[in-house]
Amino acid sequence: MPQVSFAADIKPLFRDIDISHMKSFGVELDDYAYMSNPDNANSVLATVSPHSGEPPSMPPGGPYWTAAQLALFVQWQEEGYQP
Template structure:
């Protein structure tokens, strides 16, 4: 079985975050920055996989299981830019 295609922040991860996500989290992390997202990847993953983020009150859709899996795979692959 071939290895999975390497994921990249610019192509696969950055589009997972909406403008509202980026603006809301700006004080604690920069979701538009690969370095910031990779540094906080464990916390981000726990928040989205548990359904705590985005909060239901904001009107943004929760991440799907596929979105969470993509994010985790990118993290496990080393977080390519």
């Protein structure tokens, strides 16, 4: 299986509304340069992950990412942020 890629696998996890809403907060979900910065990727992952029994903070009210989607994002990080 090819490595997880931002263009093919990660960017499609974000809806148009996610991308457009977050741009006004300086969070560039569709921008490889932004997302491949580990600090930014970890911040994004934290917002879409459940925390101690609480639902994720993003997207507000859901739909929340599935365990498979979260795992895919982590795999992308572990494989070195392939474009």
